[in-house]
Amino acid sequence: MSSDHIHPEPTTFLRKHVFSTDHKVIAKQFLWFGLIWLGIGGIMAMMLRWQLANPGVPVPLLGGLLFPRTGGVIDPASYNTLFTMHGTIMIFLGLTPAMIGALGNWCIPLMIGARDMIFPTLNMLSFWAMFAGGAVGFYSLFVPLGATEAGWTGYPTLSTTVGGVGQGETLWAIAVFLIGASSIMGGINYITTVIRLRAPGMSWMRLPLTVWGLFLTSILNVLFVPVIGSAMILLVLDRVFGTSFYVPASIMSGGTGGDPILYQHLFWIFGHPEVYILILPAWGVVCDLLSFFARKPAFGYRTSVGSMVVITVLSAVVYGHHMFTTGLSAMLGESFMLLTMIISVPAEVLFFNWLHTLWKGSLRLTTPMLFAMSVIFVFGLGGLTGIYLATIGTDIFLHDTYFVVGHFHLTMAASALFGTFGAVYFWFPKMFGRMMSEKLGKWHFWLSFVPLVIVFCIMFISGYAGMPRRYYDHTSVEYLRPLQHLNVATSVAAFLLGAAQLIFVFNFIKSRWWGKPAPQNPWDVGTLDWTIETPVPHYNFKTIPVVQCGPHEFSNPVLGPDTDWIYQTEKLPD
Amino acid sequence: MLGWGPCFRHMERENSSLSVCPHPQESDPDPPAMRTPSLGRALILSSFLLTACGGGGDTPAPPPGGGPGAGPGAGPGTQAPANGGSGGAGQDTAPEAWSDGAGTATVSGSATFNGDAPTPVQIAMDSDPKCVEMNSDGATDASVLVGANGGLQNVFVYVSKGTDAWTFTAPEEPVVLDQKGCNYTPRVVGMMTGQALRVQNSDPTVHNVHTYPKKNRSSNVSQPAGSKPLDIEMKRGEVLVAVKCDMHAWMQARVGIVDHPFFAVTAADGSFTLPKLAAGEYTISAEHEVFGKASKQTITIGDGEAQSISFEFSK
């Protein structure tokens, strides 16, 4: 049924490179799109760190250009815009396309032995909806009063006209809605493709874990992104048409009308799964990469899959831990606390499996491997600090401080980002037919990893010391003034982290066009994507392969002493 | 994209020169600012335009270039800008100067209060022993003074319409408001625009003279015992501007400012006289500090005639 899934190779430039329905081109489009936005979001982060370390000092280089009316100083409103758009861009326009869009599009058909996604046009629409979302988001920066200032969470009533009448917030909501639509389209596509287009013999338990991660992510996308879509529609209605879903009357006149907490529920029903939406593909990649480069089967494949499934299910029912201080009833609070604690069990299983995969392996410390291992480190750090925030007793104090900022950057940002980097370094040869420089890759890794850990670990300290997040200038409050040294140190490390990404940009661009030509299978890996030649032909597989074994049959004694791996299309010797 | 955010339903703003998006020019052909002619504005605009632009643009722009030589008074004639200089266009004929002999008609009459005269309230002046001392027999609130036959004292009566044909020169000598015995005397005075209100302090204690106008600028200046008199100018006609001393909360006076000399304050029996009116049609208004405005009276009077009108006030 799936074998004749063929559409003809396009001939015009437009159909080939712009409005392409080929999953490989769309993957590259998503990758470029995501990387450019990651760059923009990163520059915003640098400006934020500049302001925090040197409140009121003009931003060097960019300041005069971006903030001419203030002589290069970031004014408080622009600061809010910056951190809001930094969050929105990184999550929705950076990691989502780079992780899910690019990786999903590239890996799913190639790793399951399909010729394309099952709905190629929907796939194209998914990219262009994302592109439209990005365009609207970018445009919102330039409307009168500027883009949104309500934080990436966009809590009403600050995000309604009560908080500001500029059009930026409306455009932001529309942008998020469009990006959400893109995610839903992609999600439907991924789920159906994985279910319907697996090559013969590619049973569920022979799927590479990357595909499992992407598959579960897509389920979450399809289930929960519509929730934020509806939240955004209500927000737009409130802003443009004067409804009051979120705007209550004052308590002195009875408190009737809308309810701002409604939005928080809607947002976090989406928002918490969003964390797993970003992290599940990274976990899948890490599971695979660890096994590939430790030359060892992924330890406990079934328990890993099971853990990811359990996390997928649980992620929907723990969202309340974001709202411990909003005024949840004691019963709700305790329930969410318990559920949140329970979700740590499958995560522990994953850690156990990862570490066990490395144990007694034969480690090849390539750049993708380094990034994969660093995910264990940073996600370990981020996940464990989640316990502080899952516990209401400590969350009451730590909520909305830099502790939270450090925590979620390590879990969802750094882990997903390092997972993405690992994936890019790993699949780059297949994507572009050239190798990325390993030397520069290792420099990039170490210069990213060390400052990153420093940046967010200092944030734990400042959060514990009571520094609230989203403050324009911590030196304005006497209580926070003695903490400024932490801000300065964080910023120095953050600038290093930012500078290190230039190495990646250089390496990426140089390798893309001038890199060493890549062999067909540079990593000695047996999954289906490496069975085909480089560059990948339009139909991926001349004949649909028949899968004979699992993806991680490394160092199997039956292979004999000369080789330690086997293609999935090959049969294991008896 | 720009047009559809908050502009979905726009509110019209009154009394503002700010326009409403998205099509200000078409939707508001006659900007509100231009509907009320303002002498000052017209002069500013015309002097700018005649000196610098030499003609009207679509919008009242600042003089282009703004060179130092572009001072006023250099251009010939008054050339009204296309939409900015219509200020004076409403008046048909220029008013001529009033001469005292022109009017021979007299309007007189009385203001009465319908109902029981309120019992005077005793004022507690004990915050300032000096005031207590000066009012040793006790002081009562003088805001409402009803005389014989219900005549209401301290009503400000003035011609509110009908004098536009003339311009009047304000007298040189100021109107005097004295602070004496911790009270203003007289309690109600009238004066012409441009005339000075001279407030003097005859008390051995400090007062502050705080005016509460709506159309003119307010002022609040303290006057310790023995200070020089204070001249306050009111440039615009405004009837019944309160003058208060905040230090002695009971001290109040009212000033009626009109741009002509046809005003009067009713006497103890409620009577008043407006002499020297020229023949014509007039609207005469009366206002009391507590009871507010009485209904206006319109009269037509010929040379040498005398007419009588009355105003009634009630609670």
Add this chain to the structure above:
Amino acid sequence: MSMLKTLLPSFALLRSRWLGCPLALMLTSTWALAQDKRWGPGEPASDYGDRFYDLFWLITILVSVAFALVVVLLVIPVLRDRARPGHRASFDHGKSLHDKRLTAIISIVTFIVLDAWVLVIAMKDLREAYWAIPDAKDPQTYRVEVLAQQWAWNFRATGVDGEFGTADDILTINELVVPLNRPVSFNMTSKDVIHALFLPEMRLKRDVNPGAINEAWFKPIKEGDFTILCAELCGFAHYQMYGKLVVLEQGQFNEWEAEASRLASTAFDADDTEAHWAWDWQE
């Protein structure tokens, strides 16, 4: 400091006009600020403040052990099991019953040690402290109505008559005076956007939502001036929405309350009804 120095990519940067000045500024400000630097939230000033401290450090110890374990298990293979000629990875899918048992046991043990332990303490804390709102009818309870706005805190206390909505209600902006060793109970709402009352020294934080009343409480056990912050983004002047919390010993507090009440009744303008914003106390 030495850490920072090693982090600086190169001192050559200092010579460049653009980067040199700000970097020098950062270094000097770091040095200057290090004079009165702080690494923690300071001593707690409320009776339940120690609970945060105890739980935080309990979690820290547990988490540190767990994380150290992870790092060790990560580092050992890196040092020991590097790919080299003649070395072959052991082949193990982890499918055996033994492996599954191990997984289960480790999961259960870590859950109990890491999560359940903390969970039990946290629930106890919640019930006994954070969410145990004191009885408002108890005369010991000092009640305060909080009306947040962009960007200020309006506080209303009952004054000496013990009732809200009367002439002697003590109204303050950005300054709250409370008695020592008595539970202080808040009823909070907002005029415009969501704020969060954050008393860092008291270890109290609670959102202040428009259209609803949230409750919170604490019991100060230290005299002195403390900080009031806003902890929920409420617009661009969020960072300037701070105030002062003053805890007074009971005798001084009574004196203060009597005087503040007296001055409040002097300032009370009965006709200005819009200015009277008290609501019925909610429990």
Add this chain to the structure above:
Amino acid sequence: MRGISWQGLAVAFGALGLLTSLQTSDDDNPHARAPRGVSLVVTEGAYLRAPGADWFAERAKAEPGRFTHDATLAGGIGGWVDAKGEYWFVEMEEGEWVYNQWASPERLTAGRRDFVQFCSSCHGLEGDGYGRSAQHLRPTPRSFQQNKFKFTKVIADLPSDEALLAVIRRGLAGTPMLPWDLSDVQLLDIIQYIKSLSPEESGWRDVYSQVGDAIEVTEDPWVDIKERAIVRGREVYHGAASCHLCHPGYVTNEELRVIRKDPEGTTYRENLTYPALKDSEYEVLGRATKVMPPDFTWHQLRAGITTADLFQTIASGIKGTAMPQWKGALPDEDLWALAHYVEDLIVSYKDQRPERSAFMGGLRTSGDNR
């Protein structure tokens, strides 16, 4: 038009209408007006009254290339010419020449945007003081249609840009009026916009308004003899200036009698040691609010507590309130003495709870004070 489903359109519009009717816009409450249809563009520039010639003479020293004096202007009166074309010397009425400032539509638009972004939550989207955050708030945020400003420290009717800028930069202590972290460019644009909100014939659109800078800080004659200044200030406070009529008296009845040289047995106002509520010109919801003169040992002063700040505030008065202008009414040295005395009260007793209760309690229990 055949392709359009008219029923569909009707349903869509019906649904929109329904949604719009869902709103709980509380139009009776000016604070809760639904903020829709907010224009962010100002299409007309404004001519706003500028300070007089003295101000230009000062400015010309700072910007010599920009302002030049032309003696032939105005038929020999002579006036200042601004090379940038922002300030203009024009004839308002026959023979009456005044300076005007031109605020261009672009500048007002920039100011309007910053105003909406930064100021409107309290001061209202149209500058009328009815922002959502202003409800129940006393003192009320200024309505810029009223053109009165309490703490600008100017004697003239209206404050100059610099005086307004100083207020915005400093903020008003103890109120939600913050010290604003914005650039001068932004603040001056906002100021032009605020000024342009004056209704016709009032405020900066009034040809008769005088615009002035904050009052000059004259030389403090008591700089080395503070103790004497405080003694003198105490006498002026309770004597010639009679501040105790509105503010609290900080003396016993007997001491007051001695200072005022009143006969034996004289008594003064009830609650002498408390302030008295006073009328003001500031209106909200159609009625004038009242203001309470501060008790210096208790309340926070809005416009600074240095001697110079206090001197300026006392000398210029507080516009629209019962606090009159004292400059001219009393000699400067008395005003300085008052400033020293008030500063001493603040430093000695404000937030010094035991000291204050001993001091005020002593006055109140001295027996001869009702």
